[in-house]
Amino acid sequence: xxxxxxxxxxxxxxxxxxxxxxxxxxxxxxxxxxxxxxxxxxxxxxxxxxxxxxxxxxxxxxxxxxxxxxxxxxxxxxxxxxxxxxxxxxxxxxxxxxxxxxxxxxxxxxxxxxxxxxxxxxxxxxxxxxxxxxxxxxxxxxxxxxxxxxxxxxxxxxxxxxxxxxxxxxxxxxxxxxxxxxxxxxxxxxxxxxxxxxxxxxxxxxxxxxxxxxxxxxxxxxxxxxxxxxxxxxxxxxxxxxxxxxxxxxxxxxxxxxxxxxxxxxxxxxxxxxxxxxxxxxxxxxxxxxxxxxxxxxxxxxxxxxxxxxxxxxxxxxxxxxxxxxxxxxxxxxxxxxxxxxxxxxxxxxxxxxxxxxxxxxxxxxxxxxxxxxxxxxxxxxxxxxxxxxxxxxxxxxxxxxxxxxxxxxxxxxxxxxxxxxxxxxxxxxxxxxxxxxxxxxxxxxxxxxxxxxxxxxxxxxxxxxxxxxxxxxxxxxxxxxxx
Amino acid sequence: xxxxxxxxxxxxxxxxxxxxxxxxxxxxxxxxxxxxxxxxxxxxxxxxxxxxxxxxxxxxxxxxxxxxxxxxxxxxxxxxxxxxxxxxxxxxxxxxxxxxxxxxxxxxxxxxxxxxxxxxxxxxxxxxxxxxxxxxxxxxxxxxxxxxxxxxxxxxxxxxxxxxxxxxxxxxxxxxxxxxxxxxxxxxxxxxxxxxxxxxxxxxxxxxxxxxxxxxxxxxxxxxxxxxxxxxxxxxxxxxxxxxxxxxxxxxxxxxxxxxxxxxxxxxxxxxxxxxxxx
Ligand SMILES: Cc1cc2nc3c(=O)[nH]c(=O)nc-3n(C[C@H](O)[C@H](O)[C@H](O)COP(=O)(O)OP(=O)(O)OC[C@H]3O[C@@H](n4cnc5c(N)ncnc54)[C@H](O)[C@@H]3O)c2cc1C
Ligand SMILES: Cc1cc2nc3c(=O)[nH]c(=O)nc-3n(C[C@H](O)[C@H](O)[C@H](O)COP(=O)(O)OP(=O)(O)OC[C@H]3O[C@@H](n4cnc5c(N)ncnc54)[C@H](O)[C@@H]3O)c2cc1C
Ligand code: SF4
Ligand code: SF4
Ligand code: FES
Numbered sequence: 001x002x003x004x005x006x007x008x009x010x011x012x013x014x015x016x017x018x019x020x021x022x023x024x025x026x027x028x029x030x031x032x033x034x035x036x037x038x039x040x041x042x043x044x045x046x047x048x049x050x051x052x053x054x055x056x057x058x059x060x061x062x063x064x065x066x067x068x069x070x071x072x073x074x075x076x077x078x079x080x081x082x083x084x085x086x087x088x089x090x091x092x093x094x095x096x097x098x099x100x101x102x103x104x105x106x107x108x109x110x111x112x113x114x115x116x117x118x119x120x121x122x123x124x125x126x127x128x129x130x131x132x133x134x135x136x137x138x139x140x141x142x143x144x145x146x147x148x149x150x151x152x153x154x155x156x157x158x159x160x161x162x163x164x165x166x167x168x169x170x171x172x173x174x175x176x177x178x179x180x181x182x183x184x185x186x187x188x189x190x191x192x193x194x195x196x197x198x199x200x201x202x203x204x205x206x207x208x209x210x211x212x213x214x215x216x217x218x219x220x221x222x223x224x225x226x227x228x229x230x231x232x233x234x235x236x237x238x239x240x241x242x243x244x245x246x247x248x249x250x251x252x253x254x255x256x257x258x259x260x261x262x263x264x265x266x267x268x269x270x271x272x273x274x275x276x277x278x279x280x281x282x283x284x285x286x287x288x289x290x291x292x293x294x295x296x297x298x299x300x301x302x303x304x305x306x307x308x309x310x311x312x313x314x315x316x317x318x319x320x321x322x323x324x325x326x327x328x329x330x331x332x333x334x335x336x337x338x339x340x341x342x343x344x345x346x347x348x349x350x351x352x353x354x355x356x357x358x359x360x361x362x363x364x365x366x367x368x369x370x371x372x373x374x375x376x377x378x379x380x381x382x383x384x385x386x387x388x389x390x391x392x393x394x395x396x397x398x399x400x401x402x403x404x405x406x407x408x409x410x411x412x413x414x415x416x417x418x419x420x421x422x423x424x425x426x427x428x429x430x431x432x433x434x435x436x437x438x439x440x441x442x443x444x445x446x447x448x449x450x451x452x453x454x455x456x457x458x459x460x461x462x463x464x465x466x467x468x469x470x471x472x473x474x475x476x477x478x479x480x481x482x483x484x
Numbered sequence: 485x486x487x488x489x490x491x492x493x494x495x496x497x498x499x500x501x502x503x504x505x506x507x508x509x510x511x512x513x514x515x516x517x518x519x520x521x522x523x524x525x526x527x528x529x530x531x532x533x534x535x536x537x538x539x540x541x542x543x544x545x546x547x548x549x550x551x552x553x554x555x556x557x558x559x560x561x562x563x564x565x566x567x568x569x570x571x572x573x574x575x576x577x578x579x580x581x582x583x584x585x586x587x588x589x590x591x592x593x594x595x596x597x598x599x600x601x602x603x604x605x606x607x608x609x610x611x612x613x614x615x616x617x618x619x620x621x622x623x624x625x626x627x628x629x630x631x632x633x634x635x636x637x638x639x640x641x642x643x644x645x646x647x648x649x650x651x652x653x654x655x656x657x658x659x660x661x662x663x664x665x666x667x668x669x670x671x672x673x674x675x676x677x678x679x680x681x682x683x684x685x686x687x688x689x690x691x692x693x694x695x696x697x698x699x700x701x702x703x704x705x706x707x708x709x710x711x712x713x714x715x716x717x718x719x720x721x722x723x724x725x726x727x728x729x730x731x732x733x734x735x736x737x738x739x740x741x742x743x744x745x746x747x748x749x750x751x752x753x754x755x756x757x758x759x760x761x762x763x
Binding site: 189190191227228229230233234235256257258260266267269272273275276279280284285289290291292293294295297368369416417418 | 507508511521525526527528552553556567568569570571572573702703705706707708709710712714719724737738741742744745746749750752753756
C-alpha cells in the first residue's frame with residue numbers, strides 16, 4: 001500500500017501547465033455573522049459544476065504525494081479523474097475501497113497536514129486541490145439521492161464479533177466484519193451511537209443526520225447496535241466471549257476522560273470540561289432547551305483554554321449560544337494552534353478573539369461560587385519540547401486579570417478507565433492507554449484495540465485506519481488463516 | 485428501551501418503580517446506581533439501585549419528584565418504556581465484617597440504604613438503622629429496612645411517629661453508649677444537609693462515616709466532569725470514584741453550590757412542562 005503509484009491517464013504538459021494556473025474553487029459558506037448565531041452547517045458544499053472544475057485542477061501526479069499524505073492511502077488521483085469526467089459514483093467507489101465514511105472525513109480530516117499538504121498544487125501555488133471538499137461532495141451526492149453503492153456481504157461464517165465503542169474506529173470494524181460475513185454486535189455506553197462524531201463534534205461542522213445515516217446503513221447491513229451498554233460493568237470481555245458467544249472483540253472506546261488544569265478555583269460554577277460543554281450541547285441538544293430537557297449555562301464572556309479542534313468547537317458553540325465575547329486562551333502562538341486550519345479561519349471570521357501566549361493560573365469566583373474572572377499569566381516560547389513544538393515559558397510578573405463568566409477547559413483528554421481497569425489481562429502503557437501491535441492485537445487473546453484508546457487523542461481517519469487493519473487481522477484469525 | 489413493570493406511589497412525592505433490566509440486575513451490587521432517560525428529549529439522571537431481582541431480571545428505583553425529569557418519570561405507567569437505562573455504575577459499597585454499623589437514612593435515602601444494610605447484615609454485621617422523615621406520612625419501607633436491621637429506630641421531625649427529633653440525636657446517643665467501640669462504621673444517605681450533620685456528629689467519635697453523594701451528572705461514566713466533588717482536598721468524579729466517600733472529608737459547601745448550578749433553567753423547564761400538562 002505504501003508504495004502506491006498512480007498509473008492512470010497522463011496529462012499532456014500543456015494541460016498540466018494550464019491546470020497549474022487555476023485557482024482553488026471556494027467552498028460556499030454561510031455568512032459569518034449569521035452562522036455565528038445558528039447551529040446549521042457552515043460549509044454548504046460544491047455543486048456538480050464546481051466539483052468537476054476543482055477535480056480538473058489535479059495534475060494526476062504519478063508519484064501522488066497526496067496518497068502518501070492520506071493515512072488510509074485513498075487513491076486520490078484516480079477518484080479525482082473520475083469526478084472530472086462527471087463519473088461521481090465511480091469516484092465514490094474508489095474512495096470507499098479505503099474509507100467507509102467519506103462524508104465524515106471529507107469534513108473533518110486535517111487535510112492541510114494529510115492529503116492536501118503535500119499536494120503538488122499546494123507547492124505550486126499554495127492552493128492544493130480540494131480533496132476533502134470533493135470527497136464530501138460525492139458522498140453527499142449519494143446520501144442525498146439515496147443511491148447507495150450496493151454492498152454485498154459474504155455468506156455467513158458463523159463467527160460472532162463484538163465491537164466495544166461506536167466511534168469511527170468501531171464503526172469501521174463493524175462495517176468491514178459484516179461485509180466479510182461475520183455477525184457483528186456493537187456495544188455503546190451512550191444512548192446514541194457515533195462516539196465523538198455525535199457527542200463531541202458540533203452540528204455546524206458535522207450534521208448529525210450524516211452520522212445517523214451512516215449508522216442506519218450499518219444496521220441495514222445487519223449490524224446490531226446495543227446502546228446503553230457499558231462494557232466493564234454490564235459484561236466483562238470474558239463474559240462477552242464465554243456467555244454471549246463472541247469469537248473476537250474490538251475495543252474502540254476512545255479517550256474520553258477530560259483533563260482539568262489542576263489550578264485554584266477549577267470547581268467554580270461556570271467552569272466546564274469541553275466534554276461536558278459539548279456533550280450537553282451536541283448529544284443532549286441543550287442548545288434547543290427547553291424543548292430538550294438538558295440545560296446549558298450561557299456565558300456573556302466565554303473563555304476557552306486550548307487551541308485544538310475541541311477548543312475551536314467549544315468557543316464557537318459559546319458564540320452560538322449567545323456569548324457577547326468568545327475567546328481562545330492559548331499558551332503558544334497562532335503558528336502552533338493544532339486545530340484544523342479551516343476551523344481556525346472560520347472561528348476568526350465569526351469573531352472569536354484569540355489571546356495567544358496566555359494561560360490562566362487561578363479562577364476567581366463570587367460569593368455564590370460563580371466564576372467572575374481568571375488570573376492569567378503571559379508566556380514566551382522557549383526551546384522545542386518532545387512534541388517538537390516550542391515550549392511555553394511563563395513570564396514572571398506578567399499576571400493580569402481577565403473577566404469571564406464561563407470557562408471551558410479543552411486542554412486534552414485521557415483514557416477512560418472503566419473498561420481497562422477491570423481487565424487486568426490487557427496491557428496498558430504508563431499513561432493508561434491500551435498496548436496493541438500493528439494489527440491491533442492486544443495482550444489478551446481474541447481482543448483487538450485501536451483508535452484513541454491506543455494512540456491517545458488523534459483523528460477520525462486514524463481511528464478508521466486502525467479499525468480497518470484490526471478487522472483484516474481479525475478476519476484472518478477467525479478464518480483460521482492466522483494463529484493468534 | 486426498558487419496560488416499566490410496576491409503579492406505585494410510596495408517599496406524597498416519592499415513587500417506587502420496577503423496571504425490566506436483566507443485564508443490570510445480573511451485575512448489580514449494593515451502592516451502585518443507574519443513569520436513566522425517560523424519553524429521547526429527556527435529561528440523563530442518576531438514580532440508585534434500591535433493589536433488584538436476578539430471577540425476574542428487574543431493578544427497583546425509588547425516586548422523589550423534584551423537577552422535570554423526576555416528574556416525567558413519575559408519569560410513566562406500567563407497560564410504558566423508559567428510553568434508556570445505563571448501569572450498573574459507580575463502585576459498590578465495601579461490604580466487610582465491621583462488627584456493628586449504624587445506617588442513617590433520611591427521606592428518599594431510605595431506599596438506597598436498604599441494599600447496603602441488607603448486604604452488611606448478610607455479611608454478619610449487627611445493623612442498627614436510624615430511619616428519619618419529616619413526619620409519619622412521609623415514612624416508607626419501614627418493614628423492608630426493619631427486616632435487614634437488628635435494631636430499627638424511627639424518628640420524625642414533628643413527632644408524629646417514633647421518636648421526635650432529628651436522626652443525629654439517636655446517632656449521637658448510640659455512639660456515646662458504645663463504650664466497647666464495636667460500632668466501627670456509619671452509613672448516611674439522605675439530603676445533603678443531613679449527611680453533613682451526621683458526619684459532623686460522628687467526627688468527634690472518630691467513627692468512619694460513609695456518605696453517598698448526589699451531584700449533577702450527565703454520562704455517569706467519567707467523561708464529563710460535571711459530577712466533580714472535593715474530597716480530602718482533591719477533586720474526584722462521583723460517578724467513577726464514588727458515589728460513596730468519607731463524609732468527614734467531603735467539601736459540603738461545594739457540593740450544594742454545584743447542585744444549584746441550573747436552578748433557573750430547572751424552574752423554567754418545570755414551569756413549561758407543567759403548562760403543557762395542564763393543556
Ligand atoms: C470535540 C472534538 C472535535 C474533534 N475534531 C476532530 C476533527 O475535526 N478531525 C479529526 O480527525 N478528529 C477530530 N477529533 C478527534 C476524533 O474525534 C477522535 O480521534 C476519534 O473520534 C476517535 O475515534 P475512536 O473510534 O477511537 O473513538 P471515539 O470516537 O472516542 O468513540 C468511543 C466510543 O466508545 C464509547 N465507550 C467508551 N467506553 C465504553 C465502554 N466501556 N463500553 C461501551 N462503550 C464505551 C464512548 O461512549 C464512545 O461513544 C475531535 C475530537 C473531539 C473530542
Ligand atoms: C449517584 C446518584 C444517585 C441518586 N439516587 C437517587 C435516588 O435513588 N432517588 C432519588 O430520588 N434521587 C436520586 N438522586 C438524585 C436525582 O438524580 C435527582 O433528584 C434528579 O436528577 C433530579 O432531576 P429533575 O429533573 O427531576 O430535577 P431538577 O430540575 O434537575 O432539579 C430540581 C431540584 O433538585 C435539585 N437537584 C438537581 N439534581 C440533583 C441531584 N443530583 N441530587 C440532588 N438534588 C438535585 C436541584 O438543585 C433543584 O433544586 C441521585 C443522584 C446521584 C448523583
Ligand atoms: S481520508 Fe482524509 S486525508 Fe485521506 S484523502 Fe480523504 S480527506 Fe484526505
Ligand atoms: S498531489 Fe495534488 S495534484 Fe498531484 S495527484 Fe495528488 S491531488 Fe492531484
Ligand atoms: S457524570 Fe460525567 S464524569 Fe461523572
